[in-house]
Amino acid sequence: MPIDTxxxxxxxxxxARQWQKEDQALFQMGATLPLTIAESRPLAEVHRLDLSLxxxxxxxxxxxxxxxxxxxxxxEALNFSAQQTLDEARHREIFWQRLxxxxxxxxxxxxxxxxxxxxxxxxxxxxRCYEVVDGxxxxxxxxxxxxxFEGMAYPLYAYERRYWQPVDPYLAALVHSAFIDESxxxxxxxxxxxxxxxGDSAHQAKVKKLCQEASLAxxxxxxxxxxxxxxxxxxxxxxxxxxxxxxxxxxxxxIAATPYQKQIEIIQASITKQHTELLARAGLT
Ligand SMILES: [Fe+2]
Ligand SMILES: [Fe+2]
Numbered sequence: 202m203p204i205d206t207x208x209x210x211x212x213x214x215x216x217a218r219q220w221q222k223e224d225q226a227l228f229q230m231g232a233t234l235p236l237t238i239a240e241s242r243p244l245a246e247v248h249r250l251d252l253s254l255x256x257x258x259x260x261x262x263x264x265x266x267x268x269x270x271x272x273x274x275x276x277e278a279l280n281f282s283a284q285q286t287l288d289e290a291r292h293r294e295i296f297w298q299r300l301x302x303x304x305x306x307x308x309x310x311x312x313x314x315x316x317x318x319x320x321x322x323x324x325x326x327x328x329r330c331y332e333v334v335d336g337x338x339x340x341x342x343x344x345x346x347x348x349x350f351e352g353m354a355y356p357l358y359a360y361e362r363r364y365w366q367p368v369d370p371y372l373a374a375l376v377h378s379a380f381i382d383e384s385x386x387x388x389x390x391x392x393x394x395x396x397x398x399x400g401d402s403a404h405q406a407k408v409k410k411l412c413q414e415a416s417l418a419x420x421x422x423x424x425x426x427x428x429x430x431x432x433x434x435x436x437x438x439x440x441x442x443x444x445x446x447x448x449x450x451x452x453x454x455x456i457a458a459t460p461y462q463k464q465i466e467i468i469q470a471s472i473t474k475q476h477t478e479l480l481a482r483a484g485l486t
Contacts (some may be wrong), residue, residue, distance in 0.1 A: 206280045230371050235476060239311065243440060247430070247434075248368075249307065252303055252343040253318040254377075260291040261288055262292070263286065263292075264331070265330050265345075265346045268331070268335060272342075277393070281393065299371070322425070326350075329345070334346075344408055348390055349419050351387050353476050357477045394485070423469075431465050
């Protein structure tokens, strides 16, 4: 079935319906930072670190998808890049605001914390994305952004939501809201890449190679962050056993009853599975 990428359709479906519904639910929840975070230094630290990673990711997604509009080859691609740019601007803003709530008590600035979470390999990966989109290859830029960067990140959002649910349900709702948009970005991205590479086997082979290399680099970056955060969550869950007593990190898997190495294995296996399926839909396997 063809995808309707008109701006009119997106406005009706996303800002007018989806975001409005989510905003009402968030308003009812209230943005006040839970006392458990304010009162627990280790919990507050994981909260700030994780939010700063969200901000780094969403800001990069915003800058890259904005740049993609410059060389979008079709009306469909142009509209989609424009929509994605606004989606990402909203994600960056909601996580930036929550990071601000989280930073208030620590006396640190949001910028200081966001800089600290950015590792050299992630910085290099993002620089590569900027080079590619600024260089003007729309398809390669879209592959790096939507199929590699987001394609590997979005399965993680589902886990992040579950980890934060018992501690900060407001943040869990923000993550879920972004997850819905990211699912759309990766699906449309795969559709567009597939469509734009039809009949051009030389370009397809070049893009496939780029995608393989970039997926390898991004996989190593995610391995680092997944280990870091699952370990941190595991230690705060042990410190706050009451809070995490019934919390699941995956359907049917309690955080408290799963060794952190096993949690990492399950998360990484699901990223690999979903990413492989996505690349197949894009015609890149
Ligand atoms: Fe995003
Ligand atoms: Fe996105």
